[in-house]
Amino acid sequence: MNKKQADLYIALISVHGLIRADNLELGRDADTGGQTLYVLELAQALSERPEVAQVELFTRFVKDDAVSSEYAQPSEKVNDKLSIVRMEAGPEGYIFKEQLWDYLDTFTDNMMEYFRHQEHYPDIIHSHYADAGYVGSQLANQLSIPLIHTGHSLGRVKRARLFANGVPTEDIESQYNMSRRINAEEHVLATAQRVITSTHQEIEEQYEIYDFYQPEQMRVIPPGTNLNQFQPPRGDEITSELYQQLTYSLIDSSKPVILALSRPDPRKNIAALIEAYGQSTELQEKANLLIIAGNRDDVDDLEAGAQEVFHEIWAMIDRYDLYGKVSLPKHHNRDEVAFIYRIAAASGGVFVNPALTEPFGLTLIEAAASGLPLVATEDGGPRDIIENCQNGLLIDPLEPQTITEALLKLFNQPELKQQMVQQALTGVKQHYAWQAHAERYLKLITPIIEKSERLPRTPITRRSALYKDRALVTSLDHNLIGNPEALSKLIALLKEHRKSTLFVVATNRRMDSALRLLKHYKLPEPDTLITSSGTEIFYAPKLTKDEFWAKHIDFHWGRHKIKALLDEHPGLHLQPKSEQTPFKISYFLNDDVTDLDHINGILHQEDESANTQLSFDKYLDILPMRASKGMALRYVADRWQIPLENILVIGGSGADENMMRGNTLAVVVANRNKEDLSHLPELEKIYYAKKSYEEGILEALEHFDFFGKCCPPEQEHSER
Numbered sequence: 001m002n003k004k005q006a007d008l009y010i011a012l013i014s015v016h017g018l019i020r021a022d023n024l025e026l027g028r029d030a031d032t033g034g035q036t037l038y039v040l041e042l043a044q045a046l047s048e049r050p051e052v053a054q055v056e057l058f059t060r061f062v063k064d065d066a067v068s069s070e071y072a073q074p075s076e077k078v079n080d081k082l083s084i085v086r087m088e089a090g091p092e093g094y095i096f097k098e099q100l101w102d103y104l105d106t107f108t109d110n111m112m113e114y115f116r117h118q119e120h121y122p123d124i125i126h127s128h129y130a131d132a133g134y135v136g137s138q139l140a141n142q143l144s145i146p147l148i149h150t151g152h153s154l155g156r157v158k159r160a161r162l163f164a165n166g167v168p169t170e171d172i173e174s175q176y177n178m179s180r181r182i183n184a185e186e187h188v189l190a191t192a193q194r195v196i197t198s199t200h201q202e203i204e205e206q207y208e209i210y211d212f213y214q215p216e217q218m219r220v221i222p223p224g225t226n227l228n229q230f231q232p233p234r235g236d237e238i239t240s241e242l243y244q245q246l247t248y249s250l251i252d253s254s255k256p257v258i259l260a261l262s263r264p265d266p267r268k269n270i271a272a273l274i275e276a277y278g279q280s281t282e283l284q285e286k287a288n289l290l291i292i293a294g295n296r297d298d299v300d301d302l303e304a305g306a307q308e309v310f311h312e313i314w315a316m317i318d319r320y321d322l323y324g325k326v327s328l329p330k331h332h333n334r335d336e337v338a339f340i341y342r343i344a345a346a347s348g349g350v351f352v353n354p355a356l357t358e359p360f361g362l363t364l365i366e367a368a369a370s371g372l373p374l375v376a377t378e379d380g381g382p383r384d385i386i387e388n389c390q391n392g393l394l395i396d397p398l399e400p401q402t403i404t405e406a407l408l409k410l411f412n413q414p415e416l417k418q419q420m421v422q423q424a425l426t427g428v429k430q431h432y433a434w435q436a437h438a439e440r441y442l443k444l445i446t447p448i449i450e451k452s453e454r455l456p457r458t459p460i461t462r463r464s465a466l467y468k469d470r471a472l473v474t475s476l477d478h479n480l481i482g483n484p485e486a487l488s489k490l491i492a493l494l495k496e497h498r499k500s501t502l503f504v505v506a507t508n509r510r511m512d513s514a515l516r517l518l519k520h521y522k523l524p525e526p527d528t529l530i531t532s533s534g535t536e537i538f539y540a541p542k543l544t545k546d547e548f549w550a551k552h553i554d555f556h557w558g559r560h561k562i563k564a565l566l567d568e569h570p571g572l573h574l575q576p577k578s579e580q581t582p583f584k585i586s587y588f589l590n591d592d593v594t595d596l597d598h599i600n601g602i603l604h605q606e607d608e609s610a611n612t613q614l615s616f617d618k619y620l621d622i623l624p625m626r627a628s629k630g631m632a633l634r635y636v637a638d639r640w641q642i643p644l645e646n647i648l649v650i651g652g653s654g655a656d657e658n659m660m661r662g663n664t665l666a667v668v669v670a671n672r673n674k675e676d677l678s679h680l681p682e683l684e685k686i687y688y689a690k691k692s693y694e695e696g697i698l699e700a701l702e703h704f705d706f707f708g709k710c711c712p713p714e715q716e717h718s719e720r
Contacts, residue, residue: 015131016131058086101181136188156185189207197220225432230338237346260290273291368385375407650697
């Protein structure tokens with residue numbers, strides 16, 4: 001049977017949320033968001049293909065006075081080929097996805113019963129999210145039907161994000177059923193013929209941490225986008241009222257617009273764009289800067305991260321005297337966004353996304369469809385978009401001069417800019433319209449249905465531990481980046497044991513400085529990044545900041561009073577502004593004039609609670625009493641539920657000392673200043689390597705049999 005004829009029967013499963021053909025309640029709650037729109041638009045796009053005879057989208061039957069009666073219709077016909085079919089599972093009322101796990105077997109059995117009454121079974125089952133993956137894998141195994149899966153989000157990644165929001169570990173298990181979710185994801189990875197992802201980064205940084213990860217199973221098909229509302233300029237943009245509102249504060253509003261549009265989130269890195277613009281008088285002469293960063297009435301009413309972003313933006317505008325050159329509107333409506341893109345395009349402008357991390361980059365697609373060339377971060381989704389469409393330039397988000405250079409290249413080469421505009425308009429339709437998505441999708445599944453392509457599976461076994469059970473923790477300077485050959489071996493080991501080993505970098509550097517160093521030496525992104533001497537914690541893969549930790553260490557922290565006490569003190573000199581953070585005051589210390597005991601005496605005399613730490617006898621950090629690398633590490637260990645005995649710390653300065661004390665394993669590599677750690681006791685758990693830098697780390701891994709027994713040799717012998 002040739003399945004290229006119009007006889008394909010595709011079953012899509014999206015269990016949770018509220019799904020109907022029209023007026024999706026997007027944003028009603030966490031379960032009714034992007035995934036519901038994605039599966040509905042995918043189903044519609046597939047039903048429009050001539051090769052497809054029938055598409056059914058299976059979701060949950062909901063009969064609840066609190067929601068529309070439409071969700072209680074057992075079947076809803078969307079068009080001649082597409083229907084939404086609702087399965088009964090659990091209580092009739094609407095419940096969130098975390099509460100559905102006990103009812104998924106019922107959902108599965110009811111789908112099986114439904115199929116028995118059809119003329120024939122589906123040719124393929126496509127599950128969306130872990131709950132549908134559980135259902136889909138059960139059905140695929142019962143019916144011998146190929147399974148395709150799209151994760152949308154992953155439990156192991158979600159767990160880290162919940163950590164960042166301060167959710168206790170026991171609540172993550174009880175409220176979110178995280179173990180069941182991750183087990184279901186592992187099972188579907190073992191079952192599915194193909195897993196569809198949005199970007200290559202999703203494969204490399206998220207799925208790779210699963211036991212049943214098989215890269216040959218993964219295929220990147222970017223989500224389709226409804227491009228109807230995003231069009232090139234029509235000619236009325238520059239004379240519009242909205243244009244006047246956006247540009248009224250600019251000295252010369254006739255210049256092209258450099259447009260940035262994002263949430264006021266530190267990870268969006270807006271300050272780097274302003275710095276790039278502020279440092280180039282040539283760029284200021286050629287273009288204005290328009291920043292659309294959410295809506296605000298009073299900045300002080302925003303959450304702390306957004307407040308920090310706006311204050312940094314205003315500080316940059318003032319530092320470079322950009323008044324009359326930068327527009328930062330207070331309000332905009334969502335339905336105005338498409339017109340804002342067209343305004344920027346009509347002005348001859350460029351769209352910029354300087355984010356530190358960008359998993360997909362929907363705004364880039366919207367901007368490209370509106371006739372804007374792109375300057376975008378080299379991290380994540382933008383790489384794929386610009387490679388596919390050839391419509392922009394990639395920049396290093398940690399190096400503002402790369403933003404400047406890219407923008408000037410486009411403005412100074414109008415032919416290149418116009419070429420990229422045309423390639424953008426063609427590329428988004430070719431790669432990111434739903435029609436293009438459906439075409440690529442059918443090319444993927446047709447050989448599988450015809451049994452001409454099967455996934456060759458290699459034997460894979462599950463680890464006994466569901467989560468990572470050990471951690472390697474290292475500072476950056478003087479431990480890593482000293483021996484390139486040994487570094488390559490260390491990276492290979494970390495990659496090989498990524499499923500079992502949490503990789504943590506703990507550094508005195510700020511987050512941006514640490515990332516710059518990691519990127520320069522091509523070090524893998526750590527699972528957890530502890531920065532600014534233990535005052536900030538970030539989790540991969542989106543550098544989610546642990547706000548709960550920030551609230552925890554804010555206890556009795558008197559930053560301004562401490563600065564007033566110490567700024568003019570003899571022997572202390574403030575380090576550059578780039579080294580200061582809200583929870584860290586950094587000085588150079590001249591120990592010929594003063595010492596740490598004297599500084600502590602001043603603080604105690606004024607009843608200031610603070611933690612002082614000295615590194616290399618000259619770098620003094622004043623931190624909140626609850627903050628240090630050691631306390632941050634223990635907090636992280638508790639969040640990940642990793643025993644301290646299974647944590648190996650590579651340290652070497654005074655700031656590392658309290659990470660190395662106690663129950664952790666520790667190593668001091670040969671190139672480190674042992675006098676800086678002279679207070680450390682002589683313990684079997686502290687190993688002084690004979691080799692330097694990464695070679696010393698490799699030596700310590702072998703000494704402790706870190707990836708095996710994970711204990712000192714003496715302890716291993718005594719246990720025998």
